[in-house]
Amino acid sequence: MAADGKRTVGVFDIRIIIGGLIGVYGVILTLLGLLNNSDEELAKGDGLNINLWAGLALILVGVAFVAWARIRPLAVPDEQTSPDAKDEPHHR
Amino acid sequence: MLHAATDDTFRLDADFFDFTIIAIYFAVVIGIGVIARRQISTSLDFFLSGRSLPAWVTGLAFISANLGAVEIMGMSANGAEFGMATVHYFWIGAVPAMLFLGIVMMPFYYGSGVRSVPEFMRRRFGTGAHLVNAISFAVAQLLIAGINLYLLATIVNRLLGWPTLVSLVIAAAIVLSYTALGGLSAAIYNEVLQFFVIVAALLPLTIIALHKVGGWEGIQDKIKPSDDQLSSWPGTELTGIADPVLSVIGIVFGLGFVLSFGYWTTNFVEVQRAMASDSLSSARRAPIIGAFPKMFIPFIVIIPGIIAAIIVPELAALKAGEGAGDVKYNDAILLLMRDLLPNGMLGVAIAGLLASFMAGMAANISAFNTVFSYDIWQQYVVKEREDSYYTRIGRIATVAATFIAIGTAGIASNYSNLMNYLQTLFGFFNAPLFATFILGMLWKRMSATAGWTGLVSGTLAAIVVALLSEDALGSASLGVLNLKGQGASFVAAGAAFVVDILVSVIVTMFTGPRDEKDLEGLVYSLTPKESLVDPDEMHLPWWQSPPKLAGIGLVMVIILNIIFR
Structure with missing residues (x-):
């Protein structure tokens, strides 16, 4: 509970959850793309190493989401103690 | 890998890594439900998430509730069969209706404080219209939940080889556990999550497919029966109406005006998402923000469908009118995944598909439970009990609806x-x-x-x-x-x-x-004009102002319509 009567949602912030899941998928795909890239594997994706590129893109997206959540934390309006909190810009 | 002769349905060759990726998704989904449960206090919280979600979350949830089984399988199937005319579902249907909802309808819903469309009907017309609407709505949700569940089970069966009935029950159990445990908050969070996973799966699939077919020029050269399929108007194949003028009228009035405006503005599955916003301008922004990604979904759903009909041999044969065994247009996305995705990416795609099918059903179930407990039970059966009683009824309704959906999945299978x-x-x-x-x-x-x-x-x-x-x-x-x-x-x-x-x-x-x-x-x-606008709205920057955002959206969708006419 912060001093202004609001608490941040922390890990429950949807951006952390999205960023976390997308990031983990990115790591798995990147590793698969690096370690399991025989010609037969690549032939399926028409010669593109789709695991590697998609994995790297997902890592970037995941990091961006987590960074966004860290830089602009989302506060929970505490309606019991301060009904006015709802009107304040507590997100975005 | 194709099993011929004995088993006509194809299988996707998932390996250990694919299953790991799928397992991670389900662990997170169930986890959210459990965590979300701790934050639920009042019944308003359970049903409308306490109106505390930011607009971008409800905006994305708004379209992901709709990005379910039917959207992905149905629209890519339509793309494979009819080509670009399928975009009417998005650019004539959904997007204008979503903008209309945000600008015109949402102030009424939010301003009057109703929790469901049937409740609005009760206050405007009294009990007669309310009861008719509540019952027909509840029935519709159960029927549509059955469609989602049936498709989900069919996919699980095709992907993993589990018997359809086992797939049905397992799918139902998972949907049930997170809607019942976490309420709308968990459902909405999962919808947003699945949106990103499905995009992470469909976007690479579209890129490889385009690479394989030789880009847009490749599609133009190879599309059958002619490149008429690449123009969206007059859409005579889509409507089955031979006269081009009547076909256009059918699309604009039937699909664009009545079906889409009706669906997006009165379907509480969608409206409920926007009602969960923290202010009137957030609620109005939700469908408008949702309209922007919605505009571009055709590119990762319809385009792969069109390409699948060119490069997947079974589908090409089907389109050329040669018998293709059990393959249907409905299989377009799955066949493309089978042919193009390596293990790993395949797992992400399967997780995304399973998630989107579940999201569709969860949305139906949570809308059913709201209408059943507030509009039917509280109004006509057991009145004036304490709040926790109706929350409990809501949970029971969720369980009952899931079991009924297993039954209506049987109807859908016909x-x-x-x-x-x-x-x-x-x-x-x-x-x-x-x-x-x-x-x-x-x-x-x-x-x-x-x-x-x-x-x-x-x-x-x-x-x-x-x-x-x-x-x-x-x-x-x-x-x-x-x-x-x-x-x-x-x-x-x-x-x-x-x-x-x-x-x-x-x-x-x-x-x-x-x-x-x-x-x-x-x-x-x-209605006093001041109750239709958010007092703070004047101070919002342009990118948060609902009318300005909607104007930008409208211009963009008109441009898309012109480019792909």
Whole structure:
């Protein structure tokens, strides 16, 4: 509970959850793309190493989401103690 | 890998890594439900997430509730069969309707504080229209949940080889555990999550498919039967209406105006998402923000479908009219995944598909539970009990709805084309509702009796058209009218709308008006203008102002329509 009567949602912030899941998928795909890239594997994706590129893109997206959540934390309006909190810009 | 002869359905060759990726998704989904449960206190919290979600979350949840089984399988199937005409579902149908909802309708919902569309009907028209609407809505949700569940189980069966019944029960159990444990918060969070996973799967799939076919030029060269399939108008193949002028009228009035406006503005599955916002301007922004990604979904759903019909041998054979075994257009995305995705990416795609199918069903179940506990149980069965009682009823309704959906999945399995079935249902339930709604909102004279008689006669009109068509009700259709496929459901919806309006106007002439002071906030001319705008809205920057955002969206969708005409 912060001093202004609001608490941040922390890990429950949807951006952390999205960023976390997308990031983990990115790591798995990147590793698969690096370690399991025989010609037969690549032939399926028409010669593109789709695991590697998609994995790297997902890592970037995941990091961006987590960074966004860290830089602009989302506060929970505490309606019991301060009904006015709802009107304040507590997100975005 | 194809198993020939003994088993005509194809399998996707998932390996350890794919299953790991799928398992991680489900662990997170269940985890959210458990964590979300700790944050639930009052029943308003459970049903509308305490109206505390930021607009971008509800905006994305708004379209991901709709990015379910039917959207992905149905639209890519339509893309494979009819080509670019399928974009009408997005650029004539969904997007204008979503902008209209944000600009015109949302202030009424949010301002009057109603929790569901049936509740709005009760306050505008009294108990008659309310009861008719609540029951038909609840029935529609159970039928549509059955479609989602059936598709989900079919996919699980095709992907993993589990028997359909086992797949059904397992899918139902997972959907049940997170909606019942976490309420709408968990459902909405999962919808947003699945949106990103599905995009992470479909975008690379589209890119490889485009690479393989040789880009847009490759599609233009190779598309069969001719590159007419790359222009969206007049869409005669899509509607099944041979005359181009009538086909355009069918698309614009039937699909664009009645079906889509009806679906997006009166379907509480969608509206409930926006109602969970923290302010009126957030609620208005939700469908408008959702409209932007919605505009571009055709590129990762329809384009892969078109390419699948070119590069997947079984589909190409089917389109050329040669027998292709059990393969249907519905399989377009799955066949493309089978042919193009390496293990790893395949797992992400399967997780995304499973998630989106579940999201569709979870949305139906949570809307059913809201309407059942507030609008049916609290109104007509057990009145004036404490809040926790109705929350408990909501949980019981969720469980019951899931079991019933296993049954309605059986009904859905009797239809060979689920897209036609679904559009027909929308014609029965949403088109009359939209007519009554719009008329009741704009015309203060409209009487209470006109409310329910309009709804009933509109639904009956749609059922009659579907019965007389060639195939809208499957084998029950009589074939008197020369209408088939999705054109039949456009016409049924149009008939429902027109009949509803006519009956409402005539009945109103012979019945008394409602007291004007009961209608404040519910009829446009009787609503104080200040309650329709958020007092803070003046101070919002342009990128948060609903009308300005909607204007940008409208211009973009018109440009898209012109480019792909």
